[in-house]
Amino acid sequence: MSSSVLPAVLAANAGYKQSFGTKGTLALPPARQFAVLTCMDARIDPAKALGFAEGDAHVIRNAGGRASDDALRSLVISHKLLGTKEWFVIHHTNCGMELFTDEIIRGLLAQSLDTASIDATGWHDHGKGPGSHHGEFIDWLTIKEQAQSVKTDVERIRNHPLVPRSIPIYGYVYDVATGGLVEIPDAHQVGRATR
Amino acid sequence: MSSSVLPAVLAANAGYKQSFGTKGTLALPPARQFAVLTCMDARIDPAKALGFAEGDAHVIRNAGGRASDDALRSLVISHKLLGTKEWFVIHHTNCGMELFTDEIIRGLLAQSLDTASIDATGWHDHGKGPGSHHGEFIDWLTIKEQAQSVKTDVERIRNHPLVPRSIPIYGYVYDVATGGLVEIPDAHQVGRATR
Numbered sequence: 001m002s003s004s005v006l007p008a009v010l011a012a013n014a015g016y017k018q019s020f021g022t023k024g025t026l027a028l029p030p031a032r033q034f035a036v037l038t039c040m041d042a043r044i045d046p047a048k049a050l051g052f053a054e055g056d057a058h059v060i061r062n063a064g065g066r067a068s069d070d071a072l073r074s075l076v077i078s079h080k081l082l083g084t085k086e087w088f089v090i091h092h093t094n095c096g097m098e099l100f101t102d103e104i105i106r107g108l109l110a111q112s113l114d115t116a117s118i119d120a121t122g123w124h125d126h127g128k129g130p131g132s133h134h135g136e137f138i139d140w141l142t143i144k145e146q147a148q149s150v151k152t153d154v155e156r157i158r159n160h161p162l163v164p165r166s167i168p169i170y171g172y173v174y175d176v177a178t179g180g181l182v183e184i185p186d187a188h189q190v191g192r193a194t195r
Numbered sequence: 196m197s198s199s200v201l202p203a204v205l206a207a208n209a210g211y212k213q214s215f216g217t218k219g220t221l222a223l224p225p226a227r228q229f230a231v232l233t234c235m236d237a238r239i240d241p242a243k244a245l246g247f248a249e250g251d252a253h254v255i256r257n258a259g260g261r262a263s264d265d266a267l268r269s270l271v272i273s274h275k276l277l278g279t280k281e282w283f284v285i286h287h288t289n290c291g292m293e294l295f296t297d298e299i300i301r302g303l304l305a306q307s308l309d310t311a312s313i314d315a316t317g318w319h320d321h322g323k324g325p326g327s328h329h330g331e332f333i334d335w336l337t338i339k340e341q342a343q344s345v346k347t348d349v350e351r352i353r354n355h356p357l358v359p360r361s362i363p364i365y366g367y368v369y370d371v372a373t374g375g376l377v378e379i380p381d382a383h384q385v386g387r388a389t390r
Contacts, residue, residue, distance in 0.1 A: 005229050005281055006365065012246020013376045020374035023238070028291055030237035034200045040253040040269050042225035043218070045242050051207020054243075058235040061256045063269040070265035073333055074235055074258040080303060081318075082291055083310045086200055096223055096277055108275060113359040115278045123276075134356040138268055161329040164308040170201065179215035181208045 026055035028082065034058075035078045037153075038090040039065035039097075043176045050088075050181075058084055064097040065090055066141040067153035076162045087167055089157070089187070091150050092174040097143040109135035146173045150184045154191040168193040221250035223277065229253075230273045232348075233285040234260035234292075238371045245283075245376075253279055259292040260285055261336040262348035271357045282352065282362055284382065286345050287369040292338040304330040341368045345379045349386040363388040 035058035036046050046052075046059050060074045067089065078084045104123055108116045114127025143149045150171040157169050171187020174180070230253035231241050241247075241254050255269045262284065273279045299318055303311045309322025338344045345366040352364050366382020369375075 004363070005227050009229075009245045009247075009283070010376065013244055013374075016244050016246065017373055017375040023374060024372040026238045026371070028236070028238075028289060032200050034204075035235070040230070040255045040273065041223070042252055042254075043221045043223075043249050045249050047240050047242070048249075049208055049211050050204050051211065052204075054238050054240050057237055059237075059256050060235045060258075061254050062265050063255075063272045068265040068268075069333075070257050070263040073263075073335060076304075076330075076333075077258045077291065077300070077335065078235065080300065080308065080310060081295060081313075088204075094223060096272065100276060105272070105275065109271075109357055113275065113357060114361075115275060118276075132356045135271075138264075138271075138357075140268060140272070161327045162304055162308060162333075166309075168199070176221070177219040178212055179208075179218060180212040181205065 023054050030055070030057050030082065030084055032056040033084050034086040034088065035060065035075060035084040036088045036090060037061075037065055037067065037071050037075065038088075038174070039063065039092055039095060041092060041095065041176070044092060044174060049174065049179060058082070064095060064141050064143055064149070065092070065153075066149070067156045068141060072157065072160055072162075075157065079164070079167060085167060087157070087169045088172065089150055089153050089169060089191075090172045090174050090181070091143065091146045092176055093146065094176050095143055095146065097141070100140075101142055102140050105140055106135040147184050147186070151187040151190060154187040158191055165194045218249050225250070225252050225277065225279055227251040228279050229281040229283065230255065230270060230279040231283045231285060232256075232260055232262065232266050232270065233283075233369070234258065234287055234290060236287060236290065236371070239287060239369060244369065244374060253277070259290060259336050259338055259344070260287070260348075261344070262351040263336060267352065267355055267357070270352065274359070274362060280362060282364045283367065284345055284348050284352070284364060284386075285367045285369050285376070286338065286341045287371055288341065289371050290338055290341065292336070295335075296337055297335050300335055301328075301330040342379050342381070346382040346385060349382040353386055360389045
């Protein structure tokens with residue numbers, strides 16, 4: 001690892017610790033009582049894009065920002081034990097999850113575990129094998145169209161037996177070209193609180 | 196929702212969009228080629244605490260920062276399709292996941308879906324029912340001790356059949372009282388790259 005990020009990350013953390021101020025006294029439950037489910041995408045900084053600070057809000061992130069079983073586990077803990085009362089589901093433009101299918105990633109993993117590359121003709125694997133067929137046991141939760149995936153995910157959360165009807169669930173697509181949130185009215189409608 | 200956060204969040208996002216600058220041209224794959232798996236805890240701002248900017252790194256977050264099946268799905272996509280080469284697993288002090296057990300949250304959810312509260316005598320549910328026994332079908336991935344949970348999770352990732360041995364996996368506990376990262380040597384050792 002000739003170019004490991006580790007020294008730079010540790011140096012940055014030492015600086016953060018130095019200027020931590022009074023943040024060490026923040027309470028465990030989110031002060032602004034909301035939670036955000038969004039994608040792991042490197043271009044999204046939820047705190048900056050939505051204007052919240054340390055102590056304010058729960059942030060749940062995975063590939064796609066999907067309402068997976070694990071995201072639901074986290075959301076239920078967020079409300080039931082830590083008091084959040086509003087939830088955002090935010091997918092985004094130019095998401096990596098739109099660039100492949102279960103079949104494609106399973107095929108690539110079967111060739112090697114190393115990083116593949118994509119060009120106009122599709123994905124190419126240049127890695128050294130062996131690969132693994134274990135990818136067949138994973139639903140990769142790929143996305144065909146963002147407005148639909150946001151609605152699907154808000155709907156899944158809305159209908160989960162452990163999610164109370166009092167929590168509004170807001171559905172947005174984040175535009176990585178502008179930094180702006182675009183409301184998905186269908187998702188908002190499905191996610192509205194009804195008591 | 197007399198005190199919804201929605202107007203403030205949308206106003207903050209409008210300001211972010213206004214000052215977005217050249218960030219709209221950032222590439223999809225993380226520029227600094229690393230990924231962070233950490234807790235949804237409101238007090239943790241991974242970008243600030245680890246010193247990275249939009250476009251730099253993938254961030255995966257769930258309740259506890261656990262190496263769940265969904266976190267592994269995300270990590271494999273992060274490396275295989277988007278080129279990350281180093282991964283951090285970061286749990287933290289004063290984690291909500293240490294304050295309950297599967298039995299406790301299942302019992303609380305069976306009483307009501309509303310927020311419960313904790314005091315020196317334990318958890319109390321004051322919500323209006325009905326609750327749901329659906330909590331019995333979820334493994335809540337609670338934490339008994341952070342250094343052990345970090346090691347367990349690094350070990351699970353290290354031994355996953357879709358994770359190549361070339362990726363170093365670093366194990367840390369983030370101290371919410373100081374903002375500092377504390378290395379877990381046992382986890383680092385388990386997570387070291389071996390080719």
